[in-house]
Amino acid sequence: xxxxxxxxxxxxxxxxxxxxxxxxxxxxxxxxxxxxxxxxxxxxxxxxxxxxxxxxxxxxxxxxxxxxxxxxxxxxxxxxxxxxxxxxxxxxxxxxxxxxxxxxxxxxxxxxxxxxxxxxxxxxxxxxxxxxxxxxxxxxxxxxxxxxxxxxxxxxxxxxxxxxxxxxxxxxxxxxxxxxxxxxxxxxxxxxxxxxxxxxxxxxxxxxxxxxxxxxxxxxxxxxxxxxxxxxxxxxxxxxxxxxxxxxxxxxxxxxxxxx
Ligand code: ADP
Numbered sequence: 286x287x288x289x290x291x292x293x294x295x296x297x298x299x300x301x302x303x304x305x306x307x308x309x310x311x312x313x314x315x316x317x318x319x320x321x322x323x324x325x326x327x328x329x330x331x332x333x334x335x336x337x338x339x340x341x342x343x344x345x346x347x348x349x350x351x352x353x354x355x356x357x358x359x360x361x362x363x364x365x366x367x368x369x370x371x372x373x374x375x376x377x378x379x380x381x382x383x384x385x386x387x388x389x390x391x392x393x394x395x396x397x398x399x400x401x402x403x404x405x406x407x408x409x410x411x412x413x414x415x416x417x418x419x420x421x422x423x424x425x426x427x428x429x430x431x432x433x434x435x436x437x438x439x440x441x442x443x444x445x446x447x448x449x450x451x452x453x454x455x456x457x458x459x460x461x462x463x464x465x466x467x468x469x470x471x472x473x474x475x476x477x478x479x480x481x482x483x484x485x486x487x488x489x490x491x492x493x494x495x496x497x498x499x500x501x502x503x504x505x506x507x508x509x510x511x512x513x514x515x516x517x518x519x520x521x522x523x524x525x526x527x528x529x530x531x532x533x534x535x536x537x538x539x540x541x542x543x544x545x
Contacts, residue, residue, distance in 0.1 A: 327377035449474025
């Protein structure tokens with residue numbers, strides 16, 4: 286209880302300082318073992334899931350060509366669920382890499398809005414329930430990690446879809462300010478309570494309550510996204526009104542600054 290307290294003499298100068306220290310070696314080792322286990326397990330799960338996905342796609346094509354529409358539709362649903370599984374495994378793999386500081390980066394020049402349109406088209410192809418609308422201002426070329434930034438945009442749009450079961454519209458905005466591109470993913474879904482807003486980017490954090498069963502997930506997507514954006518020298522934040530919807534923003538420098 287006394288730890289961290291200083292005692293002062295009459296002149297106000299400190300005379301003693303009580304402190305306590307703990308050996309955290311064991312805690313660190315356990316954390317490391319846990320991360321190693323998650324890394325190995327997710328790596329092992331990835332290979333069979335990738336094969337099953339390839340078989341499901343072949344079967345879907347065969348069934349479609351044969352005119353077995355109902356069976357082909359089942360295969361398509363199976364493929365969608367396999368996409369979810371692949372993305373969960375990917376998140377587990379990424380989180381161990383992030384925590385070990387081993388996430389690989391690859392910077393290239395690319396057209397920023399073209400990347401956004403590609404992600405939207407890809408997600409719209411597997412989503413009938415929502416309409417993803419573009420509101421893109423001229424951004425031009427970026428020099429950053431295309432794959433990783435696409436991953437963040439995918440995460441944010443996927444969340445926007447998942448957490449707005451009763452509204453159809455999702456809007457993706459881009460703009461440029463002082464050499465930074467600002468991306469905003471706007472949804473009109475369940476929203477987030479004000480006191481939870483700054484927690485959603487924490488590892489394994491999920492807004493608790495009955496919602497957890499309705500919206501399955503691991504609580505890793507936003508943590509990984511925020512680590513990627515930080516490494517790109519940018520910022521990520523959210524504004525939201527419960528019951529009305531959320532706006533997730535990130536901004537990153539269009540040209541890499543010296544952040545490494
Ligand atoms: P997951 O979706 O797997 O739980 P995330 O890290 O992506 O993990 O999100 C963390 C939490 O933030 C979610 O559990 C949810 O409570 C909240 N959240 C994220 N995106 C939204 C959104 N668009 N609308 C409402 N809540 C959201």
